[in-house]
Every structure is written in C-alpha cells, then in structure tokens.
Amino acid sequence: MRTPIAYFLVVSAMLFTVGTVGVLVRKNALVIFMSVELQLNAVNLALVAFSRMHGNLNGQVLAFFSMVVAAAEVVVGLAIIVSVYRRRHSANVDDASLLRW
Amino acid sequence: MLKVIWLVPALPLVGFVVNLFLGRRLGRLAGVLASLLMLGAFGVGLGVLNDLVTLPAHSRVFVKHLYDWISVGSFHVAVDLRVDPLSVTMMLVVTGVGALIHIYSIGYMDGDPRYGRFFSYLNLFCFFMLTLVLAENFLLLYFGWEGVGLCSYLLIGFWFERPAAANAAKKAFVVTRIGDTFMLIGIVLVFLRFGSLDFARVLVSPASSFGIATFPPPGVYTVIALLLLAGAIGKSAQMPLHVWLPDAMEGPTPVSALIHAATMVTAGVYLVARTHVFFEVSGVASAVVLIVGLVTALYAATAALGQDDIKRVLAYSTISQLGFMFFALGMHAYAAAIFLLVTHAFYKALMFLSAGSVMHGLENETDLKKMGRLAKVMPITATVFSIGALAIAGVPPFAGFFSKDQILAAADQTGHVTAWIVALVAAFFSALYISRLIFLAFFGQDRTGRHAHESPPVMTVPLMLLAVGAAAGGLLGLSAVTGKLQGFLSWDLGATAEPARGLSDGVLSAISVAVAAAGILVGFLVYGSGKIDWLALRTRMGSFQRFLSKGWYLDDVYAAVLVAPGKSVAAFLAYVFDRRFVDGMVNGVGVLFQRLASVGRLVQTGLVRNYALAFLLGAVVIFVFVGLKF
Amino acid sequence: MPLDNVVFWVFAPISVGSAVAMLFQRNAVHAALFLIVNFFTLAVFYLVLGAPFLFAVQIIVYAGAIMVLFLFVIMLLGVDRDESLIERLKGQRPLAILLGLGLATEMVVAVRAGVGFARRGPANFDTLVNKGGNAAALSRVLFRDYFFPFEVTSVLLIIAAIAAMVLAHRQQKAITRAEQAAAEEESAA
Numbered sequence: 001m002r003t004p005i006a007y008f009l010v011v012s013a014m015l016f017t018v019g020t021v022g023v024l025v026r027k028n029a030l031v032i033f034m035s036v037e038l039q040l041n042a043v044n045l046a047l048v049a050f051s052r053m054h055g056n057l058n059g060q061v062l063a064f065f066s067m068v069v070a071a072a073e074v075v076v077g078l079a080i081i082v083s084v085y086r087r088r089h090s091a092n093v094d095d096a097s098l099l100r101w
Numbered sequence: 102m103l104k105v106i107w108l109v110p111a112l113p114l115v116g117f118v119v120n121l122f123l124g125r126r127l128g129r130l131a132g133v134l135a136s137l138l139m140l141g142a143f144g145v146g147l148g149v150l151n152d153l154v155t156l157p158a159h160s161r162v163f164v165k166h167l168y169d170w171i172s173v174g175s176f177h178v179a180v181d182l183r184v185d186p187l188s189v190t191m192m193l194v195v196t197g198v199g200a201l202i203h204i205y206s207i208g209y210m211d212g213d214p215r216y217g218r219f220f221s222y223l224n225l226f227c228f229f230m231l232t233l234v235l236a237e238n239f240l241l242l243y244f245g246w247e248g249v250g251l252c253s254y255l256l257i258g259f260w261f262e263r264p265a266a267a268n269a270a271k272k273a274f275v276v277t278r279i280g281d282t283f284m285l286i287g288i289v290l291v292f293l294r295f296g297s298l299d300f301a302r303v304l305v306s307p308a309s310s311f312g313i314a315t316f317p318p319p320g321v322y323t324v325i326a327l328l329l330l331a332g333a334i335g336k337s338a339q340m341p342l343h344v345w346l347p348d349a350m351e352g353p354t355p356v357s358a359l360i361h362a363a364t365m366v367t368a369g370v371y372l373v374a375r376t377h378v379f380f381e382v383s384g385v386a387s388a389v390v391l392i393v394g395l396v397t398a399l400y401a402a403t404a405a406l407g408q409d410d411i412k413r414v415l416a417y418s419t420i421s422q423l424g425f426m427f428f429a430l431g432m433h434a435y436a437a438a439i440f441l442l443v444t445h446a447f448y449k450a451l452m453f454l455s456a457g458s459v460m461h462g463l464e465n466e467t468d469l470k471k472m473g474r475l476a477k478v479m480p481i482t483a484t485v486f487s488i489g490a491l492a493i494a495g496v497p498p499f500a501g502f503f504s505k506d507q508i509l510a511a512a513d514q515t516g517h518v519t520a521w522i523v524a525l526v527a528a529f530f531s532a533l534y535i536s537r538l539i540f541l542a543f544f545g546q547d548r549t550g551r552h553a554h555e556s557p558p559v560m561t562v563p564l565m566l567l568a569v570g571a572a573a574g575g576l577l578g579l580s581a582v583t584g585k586l587q588g589f590l591s592w593d594l595g596a597t598a599e600p601a602r603g604l605s606d607g608v609l610s611a612i613s614v615a616v617a618a619a620g621i622l623v624g625f626l627v628y629g630s631g632k633i634d635w636l637a638l639r640t641r642m643g644s645f646q647r648f649l650s651k652g653w654y655l656d657d658v659y660a661a662v663l664v665a666p667g668k669s670v671a672a673f674l675a676y677v678f679d680r681r682f683v684d685g686m687v688n689g690v691g692v693l694f695q696r697l698a699s700v701g702r703l704v705q706t707g708l709v710r711n712y713a714l715a716f717l718l719g720a721v722v723i724f725v726f727v728g729l730k731f
Numbered sequence: 732m733p734l735d736n737v738v739f740w741v742f743a744p745i746s747v748g749s750a751v752a753m754l755f756q757r758n759a760v761h762a763a764l765f766l767i768v769n770f771f772t773l774a775v776f777y778l779v780l781g782a783p784f785l786f787a788v789q790i791i792v793y794a795g796a797i798m799v800l801f802l803f804v805i806m807l808l809g810v811d812r813d814e815s816l817i818e819r820l821k822g823q824r825p826l827a828i829l830l831g832l833g834l835a836t837e838m839v840v841a842v843r844a845g846v847g848f849a850r851r852g853p854a855n856f857d858t859l860v861n862k863g864g865n866a867a868a869l870s871r872v873l874f875r876d877y878f879f880p881f882e883v884t885s886v887l888l889i890i891a892a893i894a895a896m897v898l899a900h901r902q903q904k905a906i907t908r909a910e911q912a913a914a915e916e917e918s919a920a
Contacts, residue, residue, distance in 0.1 A: 001735045001780075001781070003735050004850060007739060010839055015746065015747065018747070018751055030804065041773055051780070053850065057860060064788070071796070075895045080898055082899050085808050091808055097709075708820065724841075
C-alpha cells in the first residue's frame with residue numbers, strides 16, 4: 001500500500017467537518033442526526049487508518065465497537081425523534097426551544 | 102458538713118425540677134415539698150455553720166470544688182462553692198427566711214391556678230440566690246445574679262394576666278439590666294487586669310500582700326469598683342435605678358417578702374461587702390457608695406410617707422433601709438451593713454407577710470384609706486406587724502434599733518457628721534411612715550366596709566417565728582465592737598475598732614432613740630390620735646402629697662428624659678434607618694442581580710443549534726490552546 | 732501508480748462530494764441517499780486499509796440496516812415535507828462555516844505535525860497482522876483482549892432496544908373503572 005496514511009486522515013477530517021457544519025446549519029432533526037452519523041464514520045475511518053499505520057488491530061476493534069454503539073445510539077435517537085414528533089408535530093429542532101428564558 | 106455544702110443550692114433545684122414537671126399533679130403537696138426542701142437546706146446550712154466555727158479563726162474559709170466550668174487558654178472558671186462567714190451568714194438568711202416564706206405561701210397561694218408553678222419559681226429563685234452568695238468566682242456569682250433577676254421577672258409577672266404585673270416585670274427586668282451590664286463590664290475588667298475571676302486571687306488587699314508586684318494601679322480599682330457598684334445599685338434598687346422596686350409589688354406578696362425585701366435586693370449589699378477590697382483601695386468609690394446610700398435612704402423614707410398602698414409603703418421602706426446599708430458600706434462599716442441586712446431580712450419579711458395577711462383577710466385590698474381598726478379582727482397580724490414596725494423605727498430592744506444605731510454611730514464616729522445628721526432625718530421619717538402605716542391600718546376608725554378575718558395558722562406561725570427574729574435579732578450583734586455576728590464576720594470584713602472620736606455610744610443611742618420616738622409621736626398625733634383630720638390635711642397639701650406619692654416624680658422624669666427619646670430613636674432606627682437604608686441596601690443588591698440576570702439569561706435561547714455552536718467554539722479554542730502548547 | 736493510490740484518488744472526491752451534497756438537500760430522503768453513497772466509499776477505504784471485515788460490516792450494518800431505519804423513520808414522519816433552507820438564526824450559518832473551516836485547518840495541521848504526509852503503514856500488514864484472514868485475526872484480538880467490553884456492548888444493545896420501545900410506545904391514558912362506566916354510558920346514550 002503506497003498511499004500515505006495522512007491522506008485518509010485528511011479525508012476523515014474533512015468528513016468530520018462537513019458533519020459538524022451539518023449539525024449546525026440544518027434544522028431537520030433527522031438530517032442533523034445523519035450528520036452526526038457522518039461524524040462518527042469519519043472518526044471510524046481515522047481509527048482504521050491508525051490501525052493500519054501502527055500495524056495492529058486495536059484501531060479496527062475500536063471502530064467495530066464504535067459501530068455497535070452507533071447502532072444503539074441510532075435506535076434510541078430515532079425513538080426520541082419519533083416521540084418528539086408525535087407530541088409537537090414537527091421535526092424542526094428550532095421548534096423545541098421550551099428551555100429558554 | 103462542709104463537704105456537702107453543694108446540697109444547699111441543690112435541694113431547691115430539686116424542688117424546682119420536681120415542681121416544674123409534677124407541680125400540677127402534686128396539688129398542695131407542691132408547697133409542702135418546696136418548704137421541706139428549703140428547711141432541709143437550712144438544716145444543712147446550720148451544720149455547715151457548726152463546722153465552720155470549729156475551724157481555726159485565722160482561716161475560716163473552705164472552698165468546695167464541684168467541677169471545671171470553662172477552661173479556655175488562660176481563662177479558667179470552676180464551679181466552686183465558697184464557705185466563709187459572710188457567705189454562710191447570707192446563706193442562712195436566704196434559707197431560713199426563705200423557708201418561712203415558703204411555708205407561709207402554702208396558705209397564701211392556696212387556690213391559685215398556678216400553685217405548683219409558683220413554688221417551682223420560688224425554689225428556682227432560692228437556687229440562684231444561694232449560688233450567688235456561695236459563688237467563689239465572679240462568673241458564678243454573675244450566673245446567680247442574672248438567675249435571680251430572671252426569677253424576679255417571672256414572679257413579679259406571676260399574675261401576668263394583669264397588664265400592670267406584666268409591665269412591672271418588664272420594667273424590673275430592663276432597669277436592673279442597666280446595672281447588670283455595667284457589672285459584666287466590671288467582671289471582664291477584673292479578668293483583664295487580674296488574670297483570674299477567683300475571689301481568692303482577686304480579692305486580696307494590696308496593702309496586705311507579700312510584695313507581689315502584680316497589683317494594678319488604684320485607678321483600675323476605682324473603675325472596677327464603680328462598675329460593680331452600678332450592678333449593685335440596679336439590683337438593690339438604689340438611686341437612680343430604684344424605680345422598678347415599687348412597681349414590683351404587683352407580684353404575689355410572699356415574692357415581695359422574699360425577693361424584694363429579704364434576699365435578692367440585698368445582693369447588691371452583699372456584692373459590695375464581698376468586694377470591699379476594691380472599695381477600700383478607692384476612696385472615690387467609697388464616697389459614691391456613701392452618697393448613693395444616704396440620698397436613697399432619705400429620698401425613699403420621704404416617698405414612703407406619701408404612699409397609700411400598703412405594699413408600696415413597704416417597698417419604699419425597703420429602698421430606704423437598703424440605702425442605710427449602702428451608707429454603712431460607704432463608711433467601711435461592713436459588719437454593720439450586714440447586720441442590718443440580717444435584721445432587715447427578718448422584720449421586712451415579717452411586715453410584708455403581715456401585709457399579705459391583711460390582704461388575705463380583706464380580699465386583696467391594699468389601700469390604707471380603706472383599712473383601720475384591724476387590730477380587733479386580726480390580733481396576731483397586728484401584733485407581729487407592730488413588732489416589725491417598732492424594729493424598723495429603731496425602738497429598743499427590737500432588732501432594728503441595734504443595727505440602725507450602729508450605722509448612725511459609725512457615721513458620727515468616723516467623722517461624717519453631716520451625713521450623720523441627714524441619716525437621722527431619714528431615720529425620723531422612717532419612724533414617721535411606719536407609725537402612719539400602723540395607725541392607719543390597725544387602729545383608728547374602721548374604714549374597711551367588709552368583714553375581715555384572721556389568717557390560718559400556716560400563715561401566722563411563720564409570722565410569729567419571724568417576729569421572734571425581729572424582736573430578738575439584735576442579740577446577734579449587741580455592739581459593733583463585741584457583737585457575735587460582727588466577730589464572726591471579722592474574718593471577711595475586718596474587725597470594728599473601738600471608736601476613736603465622736604460622741605460616746607450611749608449618747609448616740611439616746612439621740613437615735615429620741616429621733617425614733619419623735620417620729621412615732623408625730624405619726625400618732627397626725628394619724629392615730631384622731632385629733633387631726635389627716636384627710637383634710639392631705640387635701641390642703643395636695644401637690645406636696647402627690648410629689649411624695651409619685652416618688653418625687655422620678656418616674657415621670659425618666660419617662661420624659663430617657664424613655665421618650667429612646668423610643669423616638671428606636672422609631673427612627675426601625676422605620677427610617679432599617680426600612681429605608683438597611684432594607685434598601687438588601688433590596689438594592691437583589692435588584693442589581695435581577696437586572697444582571699435579565700440580561701444574562703438571554704444567552705439561554707433554548708435553541709439546540711445555538712448551544713452546539715458554542716460547543717464547537719469551545720472545541721476550536723481548546724484545540725488552538727493545546728496546539729500552541731505542544 | 733499503485734492500485735490503492737488509484738482507488739483512493741477515485742473514491743476520496745466521491746466521499747467528500749457526497750457528504751457536501753448531503754448538506755444541500757432539502758429533502759431528507761435525498762440526504763439519506765447521499766449518506767449511503769458516502770458510507771459505501773468509506774467501506775472501500777476500509778478494504779484498502781486492510782480491514783475487509785469492517786468493509787462488510789460497514790455495508791451490511793451501516794449502509795444497510797441503519798440507513799434503512801433512517802429511511803423508515805423519514806417515511807413515518809412524512810416524506811413530502813421539505814425542509815426550508817432559509818436560516819432564521821442570525822449569524823448561525825457563517826459562524827458555523829467559519830468555525831468548521833477552523834476545525835478542519837486545526838485537524839490537518841495536527842495530522843501534519845503528528846503523522847506527517849510521507850508516512851506509510853508497514854508493508855507486510857496483510858501477511859503479518861491479518862494472518863489467517865482479517866476476520867480470524869480481528870476475532871482473536873476481540874475475544875482475547877476486548878472480551879469484557881464486547882460483552883458489555885451486548886448489554887448496551889439490549890438496553891437500547893428496550894429504551895426505543897419505551898420511548899416510542901404510545902401511552903394509553905389510564906382510567907378508573909368508574910370513568911370507564913361513565914364513558915360507556917355516554918356512548919350508549
């Protein structure tokens with residue numbers, strides 16, 4: 001493999017940034033949630049790249065755990081979005097601003 | 102018996118606790134229990150006296166250490182009881198007279214709804230009073246001092262349903278508190294300058310010391326003496342803090358007898374006698390004591406003449422007699438003062454209790470104008486009252502003659518001739534007001550308009566016992582030089598020397614008897630003979646009569662000079678300073694933070710994405726920070 | 732040019748491009764589809780980096796199961812409602828982009844300082860580390876060194892399942908028997 005590891009890390013950083021900006025600029029709770037998933041995957045890519053760089057499998061195992069936790073997180077997060085939607089009939093996060101002054 | 106001295110204050114304390122919790126259940130037994138405990142304390146006191154006189158004459162003092170009370174740094178205070186001739190004398194007066202008054206109260210308070218509580222308070226008072234006189238250090242003395250003040254408050258206001266009683270209790274408490282505050286400052290000063298509060302270490306005459314150069318300069322003695330004297334003046338109702346005592350007669354009569362005649366009010370005399378070392382060093386303080394006593398004796402004797410309330414006459418009489426005691430203290434005639442204290446305890450308790458017996462027979466009537474001819478229906482009361490009156494007037498051979506005569510003699514023989522003449526005038530008025538009381542209440546025409554009756558034996562027996570004391574109490578100290586009591590007290594208070602100048606004892610006695618006889622004679626002519634219409638005389642001298650009955654208008658002067666400005670200052674502080682300034686500051690702080698918060702809370706938009714943005718900002722900043730560090 | 736380099740240069744633009752494209756979709760379904768494309772490119776990267784097991788898991792679990800769940804919820808909440816892309820929060824969008832660029836710059840600088848752009852992984856990764864196949868090697872590490880965390884994640888999954896049920900379960904209003912009787916009476920009348 002001739003590609004420098006840093007290339008994958010830069011891609012990972014770019015994806016993570018895109019995910020971050022997505023969380024900040026989108027209003028639909030589902031899209032925000034997808035952006036969070038993108039951030040998670042960016043980190044997974046970095047972990048696998050580090051695994052390759054260090055020549056052991058610990059990074060891959062960590063990415064594997066990350067996926068499992070992400071699965072659990074998605075289940076709970078989507079359930080929350082569904083129950084919020086039921087109550088307020090909106091998936092717009094700006095509509096749920098009860099905890100203000 | 103010396104080692105069980107703690108029993109003396111402990112027995113009344115037991116009575117207090119038992120009657121406090123079980124008083125309602127015990128019924129009449131409460132009084133019997135309280136009286137028995139007081140008799141027990143008196144018995145123990147006699148045993149202590151018996152042991153004390155067996156001690157060698159040069160070291161008649163015994164200190165019983167009970168426990169360490171306070172131990173902070175160099176400040177050590179123990180609960181120690183001091184047994185010496187002075188404290189034993191006081192203790193016997195308190196327990197002896199106290200026990201008789203307790204017995205009397207069984208009959209007098211019968212039927213009162215708070216019967217048990219009365220005796221528990223009375224026992225508590227005796228506990229505190231005994232602590233006061235037996236204390237070995239200033240702090241324990243102060244503990245008893247404030248405790249008797251508390252009991253005085255509780256007992257004056259015992260019938261607190263009556264506004265007059267509640268107000269009198271309040272007045273007594275506040276007025277004595279003025280003196281007590283000065284006294285506390287004095288005690289603090291004692292500790293600061295002497296490093297100890299124990300009598301054994303503080304009350305050492307600098308003249309008799311073994312060259313220990315730790316004694317403060319005489320100025321300090323003067324300041325401490327004056328501060329302690331302020332406390333004594335408040336407690337003993339001397340000018341100018343005497344105003345509470347006449348009002349204190351709102352309390353039940355046994356209370357007036359025990360607290361406001363026989364014991365508590367003499368605590369000031371005891372204090373000055375106990376700390377006489379200070380007064381001997383400081384001539385200024387002695388002079389102040391002398392003047393205060395003399396002025397009070399004369400003032401109160403005249404004011405007593407204007408009173409129509411039998412108890413108020415006796416109250417002013419008490420103030421006057423206490424003035425005589427202070428007068429004696431001011432002349433360093435301590436033994437004479439204590440002698441008068443003892444005999445006064447007998448005859449004044451006797452007279453108060455007799456007055457109570459009169460009130461008992463007349464459905465609580467206290468107005469002299471509505472009495473008269475009571476000797477017919479109340480022979481025992483009239484007899485014992487007359488014995489007390491003769492004693493107070495200074496007729497031989499009754500107790501008052503010896504004690505008062507020795508004070509008057511001391512005045513002349515120590516060179517205070519002017520003071521001696523003023524004291525003679527006061528003695529004349531004493532004889533006058535007491536004969537007025539006797540003739541108006543027990544002789545002359547019957548103005549009662551109701552059927553009076555003699556009191557039950559439970560009240561008259563203590564009266565008769567006290568009458569024996571009032572009649573024969575003089576035997577304790579027939580002469581200032583060789584008297585038994587004076588000799589006994591000489592360990593504490595120093596022996597009285599043979600008079601070096603002035604008139605001889607016999608001449609002096611003749612003069613004082615003549616003065617007393619003159620007073621009684623004038624009293625008989627005006628109030629007893631029926632030849633002079635004293636009511637008409639009284640209306641003719643209306644303004645003077647009012648001047649006397651109002652106690653020289655001192656209460657009104659205080660109300661105008663002290664109370665009214667005090668109230669307006671308090672009103673200013675409460676309604677202007679506190680409400681505007683203090684509250685304004687507190688509210689201002691609140692408003693300030695309210696304003697700040699109303700701006701600051703706008704940060705909380707409730708929008709998740711705003712929060713996320715702040716989150717990212719923080720992350721970027723921390724990243725920069727960490728990057729710069731490596 | 733080695734094969735893996737070619738693969739990287741082909742898929743990296745697709746990966747970043749699909750992620751950016753996801754941001755600009757008004758419709759949530761389109762966004763989800765772009766995300767799936769992105770996940771596929773990540774799977775390819777995993778393969779290149781010597782993680783064929785994760786490659787499979789990424790496609791099956793992520794691009795498959797999780798994204799299907801997303802689409803399912805999107806359908807449930809109403810697929811026809813397009814999100815307005817007009818930003819009402821003042822300064823939110825420029826600040827987000829600015830801070831995002833700042834973060835990206837910082838991360839690239841960190842990669843340059845910490846790893847360096849010339850560094851490559853060990854050449855014999857597949858023969859040495861992935862000995863006996865990646866799946867077998869990975870499971871050796873997983874069950875030998877990470878056994879306890881592995882078991883804990885199973886508990887986590889069960890809890891997540893229960894939590895989802897509790898959250899999504901529509902609460903029936905509890906009524907007393909008297910209220911029930913009254914309601915029946917009313918319906919009868």
